[in-house]
Every structure is written in structure tokens, then in C-alpha cells.
Amino acid sequence: MIYSIGDSIISPLAMTSRSNFEAVLRGESRLQFQEHAFGLPEPCFISLFEDEKLDSAFSALSDLGTDGYTKVEKAAIVAASQAIAEANISADSNDVIFILSTTKGNVDLLANNPYEPERPYLWRSAQIIASFFNNPNMPVVVSNACISGCAAQITASNLLNAGLYKYAVVIGAETLSKFVISGFQSFKALSPERCKPFDANRRGLNLGEAAAAIVYTRATEDTILPENALILRAGAINNDANHISGPSRTGEGLFRAIQKSICDFDTSKLAFINAHGTATPYNDDMESVAINRAGLQDIPVNSLKGYFGHTLGAAGVLETIMAHQALKHHTVLKTLGTDEPGTTMPVNVSMQNQTTDGNTFMKLISGFGGSNAALLMENNRNNNMSVETHGRASQPQQSEKPTISVISRCEITDDAVILNGQTIVSINADSTNWLADIYHKIGMAYPKFFKMDNLCKAGTLAAEILLRDVDFDRETVKPDWAVLLMNSASSLDDDRHYQTTIQDPANYYPSPAVFVYTLANIVTGEIAIRHRIGGESAFFIYPEYIHEQLERSVAVTFAANPEFTHIICGWVDYDDGHCNVNMELYTNK
């Protein structure tokens, strides 16, 4: 079990967790109509940092000046430094791991990069942030689309419970750009007015900038938890195995994640559910269905998107902290912007700030790639919490170490496809379409393949070959299978492609079919759909391929999820025309 010892939110609203909460209590929001933000031809409704405020907060931390840091890095560093100061830890210690949650990091540099060439890489941003604090460990980047912020907290839980580190600094950070906004516009997902979560007349989401950080540490048997400490009781990630951008109509993955994180907890004790509540028609309907299937329709539900907008990679961290602030102050926050709730299934939308005696809330989040996460969080109200836990993700499983073995292994390099050490396809170096060549040579029949970007093609091919001779249930969704992938370039190959659709103002046609692949975790979704995988799906970014990272991810994921039987884990990278894939199927049976 892990608990928070420091946190921070910096947003366009305010520059600390506490002041953000106070602003929200007053019903404030910085969401504004912008005619031509970032040179966009179409207007949008967004929430943006004031550069001067951010720079002055950053300058107060360092003599280095603000020039060497991008906006998202500065925001992340300011948030992390506040959280670290509150936690009173030495961030330069080996005991501390930095976990960065972001979807697009410095993607705006693809238009114009005055920094070193590797600066748009997410691992590079993480490195710069961790180096600011002189932290010696290689940071983890969690890039799991909109669920990143909750996935990063689950990663922290896994790493701390495994005893690998003493402290985890989880940072969620996202800034906006022409790249991100145009993509959501091409998806027709943005509301032309202030967003209205769970409202019958909701028209889409608003985007927002923010950074938030939480420092977690693990509770041991003799830990006396501080009063009002935020405890991560349990967390779960489940894939819909349904579609790469549209949420499941039946709320499949979210329902499973809720069920799993609730486990045997008495749900009548839930003070509220802090939903994703993006205010797109599909998301809010899906959440209403999942909440009803889980029998939680009477619990107050709120969404914070009307205050902050959808802050993407920051959302899971920011909203967890805000929900905790609310619990600390015996409050269930109002869902700003909503007038008349109306979703497929009725939910108890919190329409005004109200009081609560509860100590526990549930955080929900869903995103592209079919991913969904649920966290069961508790506020240590009376300073009398025992360390005894319920649930699964919260329990260190050290007593019984499962025997983990590799069933099969597939490698794809620029020269060959290798299954279990045997070359099964040799690649013609002159071919201009060698991923399609592999597809034909292995006799795959899956027309969707041709819609994918190169990263997804590479990952989908590897999974197909990896599982070719494995005997398993291919028909039903398997919640006990997980897919964990990692790479160095995230989706940059496709990001560069998307950039070409928006770069030239005279030929500006943002492509939704390209934009959807500008998230690294879409490949986990493609594999989940193809092979009916309904357990965890996650994507991590590191500067280079180290096989031990795969083994570590598999070990901590099996330990945190004893019901998992199989994990597809792999390095899947596609960058600059080169492919590097090493995918393995692990079992603990």
C-alpha cells in the first residue's frame, strides 16, 4: 500500500493544490474562447497558462534561467518541486524514482525546434526534469493517452510495493499546441462553448494546460500514517478490446476496472466518484453505463473538466489531488457547466458543492487505445488507519513469488523476423513497403492492418507471430491477459506525418486517421483488439532498449495482479525508417 506525502497542482487557475481547490470552490475557471490560438484557423475554448506566471514560479527555483526549458518542462518542474518540498525528501537520492505522465510532451517542437534534435522525445523531457533535481535514476515515462495520470500512479504503486524504490515522484504535465488542438478538432471532439459534463446537451470537450505532482511512499507495518494522507487502496487498468478511439458502448473495460479496484470494499462508504466526464457524448454515456453496471448509480459523481478542461496527461494526477483536497474538506465538488444531466443510464451528478462524511473516493479515467483505469483512494481522516489493506494492486505480493517463464519471443529488425530464435522472414532491404511484405509472407488476413501507422503495424505483426503457435482462447475477451509495451520514440514517426498535414497554412487539412495514431499506446489497443486482451494495457518510454526493463515490468505487474496469467511485453520502436521489435509472451503458470 502506498500513500502520498506531498502534492502540487499548477494550473491556469492557481499555483498550489490548496489555492486551486479554493478557486474551484468559488466556481472559477480559466476556460476561454480563443479566436486563433496558436495560429489555428478555427476558434476553440481552452485554458492556458500565463507565460509570465509560469516563468516567475520557475525562476524562483533556479538561477539557470528559463531559456533552456520548454513550457511543459517548466510546468512539470515547478509542480514537482512543490510536492518534493512538502514531502521533505532528498530528490537526488537513489531511493527516488521520477515517473512522468504526459501524452505529447514537447510535440510542438516538431514545427520548430531551437533545442537539441532529441528534445521532442518524451524520455528526453523526463531526463531534463529528473536532472533538474539531480536524480540519478532513469525516469519512467508513462504514455497511455488520457489515462496516463492514473496509470502512472499504478506504476508508482507497483514499483514501490516491489521494494525497488522508497519514493516515487509522479508528475503529470501537458501543454497545448497547434498539433494537439487541431487533432481534437479533426476528431470533431471539441465543444464550441464551455464543456457540460454529463449534460443532456453536451457538445464535446475543452482542452486545458496543467501540471500536477504527487510524492508517494510505501507504508510498512510500523508506519504511522499522517493525518489526511492520501492512500492508494487499489488500482486497475482494463482494455475494452473494442476500438482504438471510440469507447465501448457497454463500458466493458471501465466496468472491469471499477470491479477490480473495488474488490470487497463496501461501496456504500464511497463519498463520491470523480469521473473522467470529458463532456463528449460517447465518453459520458459510456461512463454512465459502467457506473450503473457496477451498481454505483446512487453515489455522487462529479467531473472537474468545467474548471480545468481536459488536461490530458496531467488529468489523472491533477484530478486525484483535487478529489483528495475535496475529501479533506468534507466536500463533494459541483460539476461546473452542467445544467441538466442526461446520459444513457442515469447517474447522480453532483450539481452543487455539498458536504460529506466519507473518507473514500473512486477516480475513473478512460482514453484512446481502449484504455480505462479506476483508482480507489482513501483520505486518512482520523489518524487511526491501520496498514492492513484490502484489494489487490495495493498489496505487496512478496511472500509467494510466482515462477515467471517466457513462452515465445518474436524479434523484428531491419533484416529479419525471428520467432524463438528461427528466422521466419528475411526482409528485402530494397523494399519500400517491407512491413506489408511481412504481412503477406506470414499469410495474415486483417484489412485493418493497412490503416495503421508504422509503429502499430510493427507491433501488430510481432504479436501475430508471437502468438501464432500458442494455444489460447482467441474468441473471448481475456481480463487475465495484459499487454505492456515500451520504446524510445513513442509515436514520433506518426507525429511527424501528422505535422505535415498542419504545417502549411495554405494546405492545412489535419487528418483524423493520422492523428489517432499520435499516441504510442494505440499499438497496445490494436493488439488488445486483435487478440481479445481485456486486462492491463500500458505503454512506457525509455531512452534505450534494456531487456531487464521488460523483465522488471512483467515481474511487478504479475506481483500486483495475481489473477493475470499471461503478459505480452515488448520493446516496439519505429523511428526514422528503422524498426526494432523484441516482444515476448510471459506466463506465471
Next chain:
Amino acid sequence: MENLILELKEEIIEVLNLEGMTPADIDENAPLFGEGLGLDSIDALELIVLMEKNYGIKLANANEGKEIFKSVRVMAEYIKEHRTK
């Protein structure tokens, strides 16, 4: 009209990456969505881009598209009426 239908089929095959299909494989009178081509919501959004990029027709939302993307023939008729390039 028949030229426009053929041109449209070629464009659809290209932008939606319908591998291995030829214009002859698409029945211009059959529904584009649902059964048949196996198109989904992202394809519908990409068709909205196609309408703007190639014919200068701006559609505000996917709902508007629903009527127009009924079949290749309906699309072609709409384009003929509303094209600005």
C-alpha cells in the same frame, strides 16, 4: 456524373487505405457504412477531410456526414451540387 463516381471511389480507396480494393469492388449504390467496406467512425471523419480538401465542401459535424455518406452516388450528387473547387 459517372466520372465523378469513379474519381470518388479512387479517392476513398486511397485515403481510407482500402488495401487490395479497386473501384469495381465498390458498389456506388450500396451503403458505405455498416456492412460491406467495414468502415468506422475514424473513416467517416477522414471522409469529411476529403470533402473539404478535394471539393472545398466544409461539413460542421459527423451527423451532417451521415446523410451525405449514405453511398458513393449520394456523395457524388452532393459534391456536384455544392463543390467550390
